[in-house]
Amino acid sequence: MDLKLTLVLVGGMSLALFFSNCKKSSAHTETKEEVDTPNNPKPTPVNETAIAFPGAEGYGKNTTGGRGGKVIKVTNLNDSGAGSLREAINAVGARIIVFEVSGNIKLKSRLQIKNGDVTIAGQTAPGDGVCIQDYEMNIAANNVIVRFLRFRMGDLTQNEQDALWGRNCEKLIVDHCSMSWSIDECSSFYANKDFTMQYCILSESLNKSFHEKDDHGYGAIWGGRNATFHHNLLAHHNSRNPRFDGGSRSGTGKSPFGTDLVDYRNNVIYNWGSNSAYGGENGQYNIVANYYKPGPGTESSKNRRIMQISMEADLANYPPGYGSFYIAGNYVYGNAAVTADNWNGGVDISSGVVLSNARLSNAVSAEAITQQTAEEAYTRVLSFAGATLKRDAVDTRIVNEVKAGTATYSGSKTGKKGIIDSQTDVGGWPELASGTSPKDSDGDGMPDDWETANKLDPNKSNANGKDLSTGYDNIEVYMNSLVKSIIVEQVK
Structure with a gap:
């Protein structure tokens, strides 16, 4: 500090001393600490333990995704290159992917998540949100969160894949997504560990399309060790509603995580054609409080089926060949007897299955969810499942058809009601309204x-x-x- 001494003569007799022109030396600049004042208020953090996100439930709820990582913005709808979703997904390290654009991303090849520790937040898109079409997204990494996106593949590329799928991974959660118009299953997740799919809509897999096995309008193959599937809607699939993998069978081999332990509850299944759920070889399953509503395309001989317990043919390599099931509280629309006792006509047994071993009297211990009765879950699923921040015309139509018990369209090749053969049967991809992303001066992803x-x-x-x-x-x-x-x- 510089001091200046000034002498003042007072009455010619005395001296007075004082300091003036005081200033800080440039060599000793002070750092001001931010102070919480009325003009500069500071937030008070909420004291809470984080899960994947508020509302995450089931075995995948502790997935952290890209927490703590860099923010990457998707700024265009291109298949690849700077600002594309593919570039963000291919990045390395923990990352949170947000969107500054809305509309359809027309892929030119498979979009594969190879590097984990990622959160893809579809709810950040402006306008009507984002839809991925033409090719599939495949999750092939651990610790992944995917929310509020649409995956409507279609048949333009004749690609024989699911719209969204993943296996041999740990810590995944798929939330409020919409999948449709796939040539294989709509969305298959099995042979994973610590997995949740919740509040998703899987609709209108393409039946007589370009699959090598011909008719293939299938919903899903689901399974995993510690896997939860709750509050999802499966609508307008001919079969695999879902097919439970088992985790150890001749069709898909042995999961790296062992046989299935699956909690499947509060889902809604509508207008299955020839089959609802089946499979489950060697796994353990809770099938609880789901809502089954046959539709105009459901075969009359299968309209009360909740589950068909399958038998493995290769017992030498995959014993004992069938799974064990706790099946209770499921509602079958129009069938009071099966609703009252699910095992009274709602469960079919393949040859070789020993019923006393396959039927469990108590539920398999599982990670809890917020459960309702099947009837209550029906209402909630139809209200909230899918990419519901801005529900598009496809999901809106599907939900209305479930409510009314109808099918607006039929397959152009087979004539099956609700079981379509091409996305053109229903008018193709709806136009998604664009929007303006809010101003973000510092580029941190928060407006x-x-x-x-x-x-x-x-x-x-x-x-x-x-x-x-x-x-x-x-x-x-x-x-x-x-x-x-x-x-x-x-x-x-």
């Missing part, structure tokens, strides 16, 4: 207005801070806030 409203600095990148929550990154709080009303309402 300026939202940051200001939550006492964050919109000019200071702080996506991974814990200013708002002790468990979630700031950007996770933002992403979760976009769909908070849906998550709250679906469990009321």
Whole structure:
């Protein structure tokens, strides 16, 4: 500090001393600490333990995805290159993928997640959101969160795949996604560990399309060691609604995680053609409080079927050949007897299955979910499943058909009601309205207005801070806030 001594003569007799012109030396600049004042308020973080996201349930609920990682923005609908979804997915390291565009991403080849520790937040897209078409997305990595996206593949490329699928992975959760128009199954997840699929819509797999096995309008192959499937809608599939893998059978071999332990409850199954659920060789399953509603394309001989317990042919390599099942509380529309006792006509047994061994009197211990009765779950699934932040015309039509017990369209080649053969049978991909992404001055994935409203600095990148929550990154709080009303309402 520089001091200046000034002498002042007072009455010619005395001296007075004082200091003036005081200033700080440039060599000793002080750092001001941010202070919480009325003009500069600081947020108070919520004390909470983070799971994948609020509302995540089942075995995959502790998936962390890209938490703590970099934010990557999808800025165009291109198949590849700078700003594309493919470039963001192919990046290495923990990452959170957000969208500044909406519309259809027309893939030119498979989109494969090879590098894990990633969150794909479809709810961040403006307008009507994002749809992936022409080729499939495959998850081939651990620790992945996928939310609020559409996967409507179609037959333009004659690609014999599921719209979205994954196996041999750990810690996955797929939430509020919509899958349709696949040439193989709509969406298969099996041979995984610690997995959840929840509040998704799987509809209108293509039946007589370009599959090498000809008719193949199949819903899903589901399984896994510690796998949860809850509050999903399967509608307008000829078979595999779903096919339970088993984890050890001649068709798909032995899972690296062992035989299936699957909790399947509060799902809605509508207008299955020739078969609802079957399979499950050597696995353990809870099939609880699901809602079965046959439709105009359901064969009359199969309209009460909840499950067909299958038998493995190769007992030498895959003993004992059949699974064990706790089946209770399922509702079969129009069949009071099967609804009252699911085993009274609702379960078919393949030759060689010993009923006393296959039928469990108590549920297999499983990770809990917020469960309702089958009738209550029916209402919630139709209200909240799929990419519901902005439900598109396809999901809207499907849900209305389930409610009414109808099928608007039939297969152009087979004539089966609701079991279509091409996406052109139903008019193809709907146009998704575009929107403007909100201003984000610091590029951290959180809009300026939202940051200001939550006492964050919109000019200071702080996506991974814990200013708002002790468990979630700031950007996770933002992403979760976009769909908070849906998550709250679906469990009321």
